[in-house]
Amino acid sequence: MDFDNPCTTKYIDSIADLLGEWGVDFIKFDSVTPGSGVSDLSMDAREEVAAWSQALERNDIWFELSWAVDIEYADYWKQHADGWRIDWDVECYCGDEALTTWENVARLFPRLADWWRHAGPAGWNDLDSLNVGNGRMDGLTKDERRTAATLWATAAAPFYLGNDLTDLDEYGLELVTNEEVIAVNQAGVPARPVSTATKHQVWYALNPDGTYTVALYNLGRADADITVNWSDIGLDGSAKVRDLWAGKNLGSADGGFTAESVPIHGVRLLKVTPEKQSVITVNDDALRVAYDGEWVRNSGYEVAATSQPFTVAVTDTPGGGTPAPPATGLQVTLNDDDPRIAYSGSWGDSNNRGLGDHADDVHYAEANGAAFEYTFQGTGIQYVTEKHESQGDVEIYLDGQLVDTVSTYLAPADGRISQQVVYDVSDLPSGSHTLRVVKKSGSFMLLDKLVVTLDSLLSSTSGAFNKAAPADIAVDVLRDPSQFTSISVAGETLVRDTDYTVSGSTVTLSSGYLATLAVGDATLEFGFVGDHLGDVHAVTADGDSVSLTFRGTAVSWIAPKGPDQGTVDVFIDGKKVETVDTNHGSRVSNEVLFSISGLKDKEHTIEIVKASGDVLRTDVFQYTVKKAG
Structure with a gap:
């Protein structure tokens, strides 16, 4: 649409106003680009999104974007929309046979591993319709239906049922009316994975009341015991455990908890309540951390382990x-199965191909939009794959910016060539960088290895x-x-x-x-060592601040020091208690910069205010609970 013509905006306003008069309260804007299979900006709907957002907000109409928006523009979607689809349709379009398949649900796990931190009060990740209400039509086993409902709940995704609401079976009703599971969804704290490099995944969320939601997913092909270590979710101490689907208290556990015999494609959903004298670590990207000012996440200020x-x-x-x-x-070589490489979308791996691959294996994806990402400390990186007629173009993003589109296609007459460097960058500034590669066309996209030039x-x-x-x-x-x-x-x-x-x-x-x-x-x-979980938030303006509200008797602020940093003022419950110097001759991580104990067992707020220096970095807060929550 031509937004240089004032009639364009007036036209959109008129349609939105008419919808408001009709009482419409939900609008989905489909095939939004960048995304929806087109991310090269050849089609760009951002102006339309902004115009519709303004017009619909005036009419109090929820604005949802579809069908698979590009994560590189997540901040833009959050600015203008209430929700956004993060992947393709979950339906399998199987006619009358089924609504969906397990594969369509399972592919959402790596997508959420990328998207979870972008959801919150500014807008929500949409996983498409939740098809769990009728076993005759869902296309899922009972365990898979429960896993899907759990994934939607822990992702704080909207519960849009895809079933005929007049024809729900008893089990389906149980899944969508469990009050404790609905409470997890409505708490609005998206869960994050401990790791996606396993079929037995632990996802967790730190809730506003200091409890944790923990989901133990079995994505494998056999029943399995799945363990959550408290240290992996930021908890040091013991905790009470409750099974939310079963509605049963499971007692107290020290150091972690093991769910036994989680069925194939099944799940255990837990509420974990820290007990007396437990210490809780709150990372800088947690929703409980409040920022005042123009803060950025990472942007070169971080140091990864x-x-x-x-x-x-x-x-x-x-x-x-x-x-x-x-x-x-x-230079160091990472094979395609290295757990530090994050895959999003639906990927498979192929071993013993005998085609000259590094380590005789590759990872492959078929759907456009599938991607892999790797964050490294260094000055250069190579993307190495094969070239073949079955492959096409891939988009190369470096530190969040689209820098190139490269072809992995090879004419049929030329056969197949393995271990080809299709993207190579060197002489990067020494520090942390992220390479992201996205499938754009062709039947397949492959990753064989990455070669990183280290600091x-x-x-x-x-x-x-x-x-x-x-x-x-x-x-x-x-x-x-x-x-x-x-x-x-x-x-x-x-x-x-x-x-x-x-x-x-x-x-x-x-x-x-x-x-x-x-x-x-x-x-x-x-x-x-690096920063906790490999990330920090940073700000450059004096007077900007970061804070955490908690109930406990002690609190610490742990963050980097560096030659570009200066002093900060620390406030407890609105009262200045200390000025801390964060300057250091070299960049160091995980420094305990402030700590206080002996607080009354009530709600407190710690606030860190930038006072001088070029930049302030913040990493984690830790606080001690006096008694069980």
């Missing part, structure tokens, strides 16, 4: 001296050790020594002060440990 390989050439040559260290660089975190990338002439190996860490955390080999963690020692910035690998390594090249991973 990372590791850097250090290669040791091990020999056993009598009289041969110490060999030269192997030539290595700062230099060590003074050397390799060393050498001769068992016949043993000697320690020393290497300096180039990040603040407090940020160095561990060394591991093939997943086994070395013992500090036994296998290695640390003095200032120098790490010394003991000859006693090195002698246990097999002859050949051994790769040691040096680990470095």
Whole structure:
């Protein structure tokens, strides 16, 4: 539509006003772009969205966007709409056979892993219709119907039933009228996953009253025990556990809880209530954290936990001296099955293809809009895949911006070529970056591996050790020594002060440990701490603030220090109690910058106000509950 013509807006206003006169209270705007299979801005409906938003809001009409809007513009959708579809239709269009399939429900898990943080009071993620009301038509087993209802509830997604409301079966009625499950939905706190790199997934939400909602999903092909560790959801202590679907209290659990024999495609939905003296960690992106001012999430201010390989050439040559260290660089390869790669949409994996893939496997997606994402600390990255006639274009996003559209298509006469670098970027500013790759066309999109150029975190990338002439190996860490955390080999963690020692910035690998390594090249991973969950919020204007309201007897503020930071003023219940200096010669994470105890057991508010410096970063609040909630 031509918005340079004033009649365009008047036309939209007239339609919205007429709908308001008719008493319409819900409008869905379909095929919204960017999204709906078109994200290259060749079709862009954002002006229409803004115009309809203004006209419908005046008439108190709920405005819903469909059918799969682009997450890169999430802030725009939140500004103008009340809700937005995050994926394709959940219906299977199976005629009279069924309304949906398990596959259509299961594909929403990775989508929500991307979208959960964008839902809240400004608007809600829409998962499409909830088809669980009649087992004869839903196309789902009983366990799958309960899992779907749980997913909608924990996502704080609208419960739009797709069934004939005059023909619900008894089980369907139980699913959509359970008051405790409806309360989870209406609490409006979207759950987040601990990890999506497993078929046994734990999703959780920290509620305004200090309790947790925890869902244990079995996405696998066999019954399974599923465990939630309290530490993974930000809880240190014991807690009371209640099964919300069963309506039963399950007692107290210390450290975590295991749901036994969760059925195939089934779920257990829990309410977890922290008990006396438990400590609750509230991350910076939790809805309970309130921001005043122009805050941004990450935007280069964050530091992710990372590791850097250090290669040791091990020999056993009598009289041969110490060999030269192997030539290595700062590049690290991640196979497509690396759990740090986040997949969204419906993906499969193919092993033992015998086609020349790295590690003989790939991940693949068929639906346009499917994507993968990886956040790294470094200066460059390569996307490596195969080229084939079955493949098409993919969109490349770097740090949230569309930077390229590349083709993975190969003419039929050219056959198939494996391990092709189809996107390569280098000389990025040293720091945290995110690569996101989205399928745009073709029958398939594949990921074989990523090759990342790391920040230099060590003074050397390799060393050498001769068992016949043993000697320690020393290497300096180039990040603040407090940020160095561990060394591991093939997943086994070395013992500090036994296998290695640390003095200032120098790490010394003991000859006693090195002698246990097999002859050949051994790769040691040096680990470095990052911000909690890899994210922070940041602000540049003095006077802007972040706050948390809680009920407890103690509270701490944990955040980074850095050379670009200054002082902050700390207020408890509106009274200034301390000025804290957050400046430091180097960027460091997880610093306890303020702590207070001995508070009365009542509701309190802690507020952090930027007073000086170029930027203020905030990471987490921790508070202690005196008694069970």
